[in-house]
Amino acid sequence: MKSEMEEKRHWLLTELAEYVTLVAQEHGLSTDSADQLGINVANFICEHFAGQLITFPQDYFFKLSARDLKIYEDWRKRMPWQQLVITYGMTEGGLRKVIKRVEKRILKRSQPGLELFPDDE
Known part of the structure; x- marks a missing residue:
């Protein structure tokens, strides 16, 4: 057991x-x-990390990757989807998931405790 x-x-x-x-x-x-x-x-x-005891606070998340932030910034600057696909070598669906993830983290950081969009990833 x-x-x-x-x-x-x-x-x-x-x-x-x-x-x-x-x-x-x-x-x-x-x-x-x-x-x-x-x-x-x-x-x-x-x-x-064998033998170590590690705790994660409930509201903690690792920093956004520089690439994810750059994708988000380019999208906010209205870069066309096709250009984003070519620039980052990802599918449009993958890019949309990155953007959604960045938006959630930005919202969570700016309004802690407010959970408008439950995790559905």
Whole structure:
């Protein structure tokens, strides 16, 4: 029987691997390559941070990547979708997801505690 901590750890690493897989697919990686990347990232976290106790405050999120912010800025400047696709090497759907994610984080940062758009990613 697994301890509660083992179950939480397994859940966290599974969520991480699945999210990395999803984002990798959004960036054009094949399903197999994306799955392998997700698993490798989860394994890296296990090996690199083994034995450490880490807590994340509920309202914490890692900084937006410079690329995501640049995509958002170019979109706000009305750069055409086709130009965004060419410039960033992503699909329009992938770009829309990046923009939506940036908008959510900007809103959350400017109005903490206000959750207008529940996470549906």
